[in-house]
Amino acid sequence: xxxxxxxxxxxxxxxxxxxxxxxxxxxxxxxxxxxxxxxxxxxxxxxxxxxxxxxxxxxxxxxxxxxxxxxxxxxxxxxxxxxxxxxxxxxxxxxxxxxxxxxxxxxxxxxxxxxxxxxxxxxxxxxxxxxxxxxxxxxxxxxxxxxxxxxxxxxxxxxxxxxxxxxxxxxxxxxxxxxxxxxxxxxxxxxxxxxxxxxxxxxxxxxxxxxxxxxxxxxxxxxxxxxxxx
Amino acid sequence: xxxxxxxxxxxxxxxxxxxxxxxxxxxxxxxxxxxxxxxxxxxxxxxxxxxxxxxxxxxxxxxxxxxxxxxxxxxxxxxxxxxxxxxxxxxxxxxxxxxxxxxxxxxxxxxxxx
Amino acid sequence: xxxxxxxxxxxxxxxxxxxxxxxxxxxxxxxxxxxxxxxxxxxxxxxxxxxxxxxxxxxxxxxxxxxxxxxxxxxxxxxxxxxxxxxxxxxxxxxxxxxxxxxxxxxxxxxxxxxxxxxxxxxxxxxxxxxxxxxxxxxxxxxxxxxxxxxxxxxxxxxxxxxxxxxxxxxxxxxxxxxxxxxxxxxxxxxxxxxxxxxxxxxxxxxxxxxxxxxxxxxxxxxxxxxxxxxxxxxxxxxxxxxxxxxxxxxxxxxxxxxxxxxxxxxxxxxxxxxxxxxxxxxxxxxxxxxxxxxxxxxxxxxxxxxxxxxxxxxxxxxxxxxxxxxxxxxxxxxxxxxxxxxxxxxxxxxxxxxxxxxxxxxxxxxxxxxxxxxxxxxxxxxxxxxxxxxxxxxxxxxxxxxxxxxxxxxxxxxxxxxxxxxxxxxxxxxxxxxxxxxxxxxxxxxxxxxxxxxxxxxxxxxxxxxxxxxxxxxxxxxxxxxxxxxxxxxxxxxxxxxxxxxxxxxxxxxxxxxxxxxxxxxxxxxxxxxxxxxxxxxxxxxxxxxxx
Numbered sequence: 102x103x104x105x106x107x108x109x110x111x112x113x114x115x116x117x118x119x120x121x122x123x124x125x126x127x128x129x130x131x132x133x134x135x136x137x138x139x140x141x142x143x144x145x146x147x148x149x150x151x152x153x154x155x156x157x158x159x160x161x162x163x164x165x166x167x168x169x170x171x172x173x174x175x176x177x178x179x180x181x182x183x184x185x186x187x188x189x190x191x192x193x194x195x196x197x198x199x200x201x202x203x204x205x206x207x208x209x210x211x212x213x214x215x216x217x218x219x220x221x222x223x224x225x226x227x228x229x230x231x232x233x234x235x236x237x238x239x240x241x242x243x244x245x246x247x248x249x250x251x252x253x254x255x256x257x258x259x260x261x262x263x264x265x266x267x268x269x270x271x272x273x274x275x276x277x278x279x280x281x282x283x284x285x286x287x288x289x290x291x292x293x294x295x296x297x298x299x300x301x302x303x304x305x306x307x308x309x310x311x312x313x314x315x316x317x318x319x320x321x322x323x324x325x326x327x328x329x330x331x
Numbered sequence: 332x333x334x335x336x337x338x339x340x341x342x343x344x345x346x347x348x349x350x351x352x353x354x355x356x357x358x359x360x361x362x363x364x365x366x367x368x369x370x371x372x373x374x375x376x377x378x379x380x381x382x383x384x385x386x387x388x389x390x391x392x393x394x395x396x397x398x399x400x401x402x403x404x405x406x407x408x409x410x411x412x413x414x415x416x417x418x419x420x421x422x423x424x425x426x427x428x429x430x431x432x433x434x435x436x437x438x439x440x441x442x443x444x445x
Numbered sequence: 446x447x448x449x450x451x452x453x454x455x456x457x458x459x460x461x462x463x464x465x466x467x468x469x470x471x472x473x474x475x476x477x478x479x480x481x482x483x484x485x486x487x488x489x490x491x492x493x494x495x496x497x498x499x500x501x502x503x504x505x506x507x508x509x510x511x512x513x514x515x516x517x518x519x520x521x522x523x524x525x526x527x528x529x530x531x532x533x534x535x536x537x538x539x540x541x542x543x544x545x546x547x548x549x550x551x552x553x554x555x556x557x558x559x560x561x562x563x564x565x566x567x568x569x570x571x572x573x574x575x576x577x578x579x580x581x582x583x584x585x586x587x588x589x590x591x592x593x594x595x596x597x598x599x600x601x602x603x604x605x606x607x608x609x610x611x612x613x614x615x616x617x618x619x620x621x622x623x624x625x626x627x628x629x630x631x632x633x634x635x636x637x638x639x640x641x642x643x644x645x646x647x648x649x650x651x652x653x654x655x656x657x658x659x660x661x662x663x664x665x666x667x668x669x670x671x672x673x674x675x676x677x678x679x680x681x682x683x684x685x686x687x688x689x690x691x692x693x694x695x696x697x698x699x700x701x702x703x704x705x706x707x708x709x710x711x712x713x714x715x716x717x718x719x720x721x722x723x724x725x726x727x728x729x730x731x732x733x734x735x736x737x738x739x740x741x742x743x744x745x746x747x748x749x750x751x752x753x754x755x756x757x758x759x760x761x762x763x764x765x766x767x768x769x770x771x772x773x774x775x776x777x778x779x780x781x782x783x784x785x786x787x788x789x790x791x792x793x794x795x796x797x798x799x800x801x802x803x804x805x806x807x808x809x810x811x812x813x814x815x816x817x818x819x820x821x822x823x824x825x826x827x828x829x830x831x832x833x834x835x836x837x838x839x840x841x842x843x844x845x846x847x848x849x850x851x852x853x854x855x856x857x858x859x860x861x862x863x864x865x866x867x868x869x870x871x872x873x874x875x876x877x878x879x880x881x882x883x884x885x886x887x888x889x890x891x892x893x894x895x896x897x898x899x900x901x902x903x904x905x906x907x908x909x910x911x912x913x914x915x916x917x918x919x920x921x922x923x924x925x926x927x928x929x930x931x932x933x934x935x936x937x938x939x940x941x942x943x944x945x946x947x948x949x950x951x952x953x954x955x956x957x958x959x960x961x962x963x964x965x966x967x968x969x970x971x972x973x974x975x976x977x978x979x980x981x982x983x984x985x986x987x988x989x990x991x992x993x994x
Contacts (some may be wrong), residue, residue: 239500
């Protein structure tokens with residue numbers, strides 16, 4: 102198991118993600134695009150594109166209809182963004198960031214810990230709120246298995262991450278060493294931590310699931326939006 | 332000398348949700364008067380009856396409501412005259428009084444001209 | 446009892462393989478992307494009038510989309526099905542399942558596309574619904590009313606089966622009425638006039654039951670001096686095949702109008718006030734027919750253009766009551782006609798208010814997508830219209846106008862169902878009422894009398910009581926009574942003594958009358974009826990006396 106998750110799975114994940122995305126997009130591109138004008142208003146001028154970009158960043162459309170859902174999704178996605186950003190540290194140090202603040206090794210770790218907790222907390226609360234929303238009577242009718250499944254997976258990943266931090270912490274140097282190994286095709290079973298194993302495993306499952314599920318909205322959102330530009 | 336006369340109409344009519352008669356066979360003048368309550372202000376005159384009974388005859392014969400042009404030509408009223416008699420118009424006024432069911436003119440019809 | 450000959454049109458009944466194939470043929474790039482990127486976030490619930498009125502989760506657009514998506518999922522017979530155990534077995538094309546789907550895509554969606562505006566993923570529900578509707582039409586599951594409309598249209602050239610003689614007779618009749626109305630025996634409604642600039646296409650309901658609309662629009666054309674023609678053969682703007690999803694019929698029907706435009710040499714088609722008719726001709730016909738050498742204009746656009754270029758003059762004081770405008774989905778949301786109707790109405794009526802929300806975000810009246818023709822879904826349709834009814838109530842308007850014949854019918858029904866007590870009229874009627882024509886009347890002696898655009902006599906010398914009565918009718922006052930005559934005589938007296946025209950306050954004081962009650966539109970009307978010459982540079986009310994000439 103250790104060998105599979107640490108040594109083989111990262112490459113499989115990467116392949117599935119890339120091949121899946123390419124396959125997905127090729128299938129879509131092979132189909133003709135609807136010729137009907139969706140909204141014949143503004144065409145593709147700069148202002149319309151700006152509006153779409155603004156919507157992607159700030160979720161303006163969601164805000165205009167439901168403030169609660171907007172709050173939930175912005176908390177969740179902001180948390181996600183910070184978490185992804187924070188995980189860069191598993192590969193490399195932000196030298197410039199640390200030198201800005203003049204931190205020593207101890208400081209770096211404590212700041213990283215605090216930031217990680219905040220980001221994870223945001224994402225966790227967002228995910229819990231979104232999942233709880235799925236269980237309101239109307240949303241239960243609307244939701245399908247996939248909706249619960251994706252959110253459940255995310256929750257498991259977040260909770261495992263938290264648990265690892267609190268009860269079985271690994272020092273970041275260890276992870277960095279392992280990650281560099283993966284990147285240079287010299288992966289080896291170096292980390293002995295059951296929580297990290299599962300955290301890493303479920304996360305890779307989720308990444309592999311991306312091209313085949315609604316998570317693809319990361320890619321399709323700008324595309325579909327540009328079709329209904331106005 | 333002025334006499335005040337109270338006329339009580341005794342008639343029962345079953346209506347659909349829009350106020351059109353159901354079933355259409357149960358129509359007579361009393362039912363027509365009843366149906367006219369909320370589309371025609373005041374009493375029904377001979378002119379009203381001329382229009383309503385023409386519509387009814389035409390409907391029974393051909394199964395459709397005549398085009399408004401035909402109605403005007405055959406009854407001798409002008410368009411404004413018709414609207415004066417039935418302020419809500421043909422479909423929502425006169426046809427109701429004539430006891431024609433609502434779906435006859437609501438959905439587009441397939442018909443041949445006589 | 447009924448002799449109405451129901452003409453039967455033989456239509457092919459799709460087999461299961463064909464239905465499945467049809468679904469696949471409709472699965473273009475947009476649909477494939479939409480199906481996978483729907484998050485089922487439920488945001489669309491708050492935008493759908495069906496959901497807002499009923500609170501039923503099965504009315505949420507996301508749920509409706511999911512029903513269609515599931516159908517697509519179930520068409521798969523390969524390994525992907527085995528990986529998705531939650532998809533029920535079968536291909537979803539059982540009779541019972543098709544019936545359920547019919548209720549969803551025909552009965553619970555008007556394809557108004559309001560949810561598309563706010564969908565974070567930009568999913569076009571209308572497109573998805575049209576694909577499913579096309580499949581159900583092939584399976585003979587489209588509601589009978591809707592399918593009959595299409596069948597009649599394909600067979601007879603218009604959706605009510607009105608034949609050519611009847612149509613021509615109606616138009617000629619309206620021509621006579623128009624001549625009487627505007628007092629010009631030379632006013633014409635041309636039919637089959639080759640070389641006219643614009644082809645004017647109508648809705649058959651106007652011809653059959655609402656010919657006054659035809660007259661109103663013809664009056665506007667007359668006032669603007671437009672070069673236009675009707676066609677005696679194919680003159681129907683509607684295309685219900687847009688709603689039953691049958692592309693072949695849709696192409697045939699759209700082709701009819703284009704055929705006539707070619708025959709008569711018109712390069713522009715002016716659509717009557719019909720929402721989907723405009724949309725299908727302007728945006729869909731070029732795709733169906735693969736040609737783009739024609740222009741399509743909606744009637745509101747044309748009128749707004751006339752107003753802005755000064756081709757027609759309007760007197761809004763004719764329409765005093767508060768008017769609101771319902772934006773038809775096909776015109777505002779899908780056609781971007783948002784400014785035009787407001788330009789028209791603000792010039793045609795005294796008191797205009799917007800609905801809230803309005804414009805592109807306006808709620809559907811509930812009768813879109815052919816919903817009016819499907820009598821079996823009437824209950825849902827009226828229930829969902831509660832949103833619209835509340836919207837109208839909130840404005841306090843006495844008149845609801847719109848520029849879509851379909852919306853008019855639905856609004857009239859809402860009006861009765863929810864006891865709104867408003868008047869539902871077409872925008873063109875308000876405009877036609879407000880239009881100011883240079884008028885000519887004929888006295889009983891046969892002498893013509895001309896009235897200028899502002900309503901003053903061109904030649905004040907011809908004034909007499911008959912002329913005054915005509916002028917009063919022209920201003921919407923009706924029969925002149927003794928009080929009116931006293932005011933008129935008083936004003937003429939002042940004028941004949943070459944005094945300045947009297948202020949209303951002075952008239953009120955001297956005659957102990959209330960001029961406001963007698964001539965509610967404006968005190969200026971008195972001067973017009975009294976036959977005074979048109980003042981140069983208008984009237985200045987503020988200098989203690991009115992400076993006329």
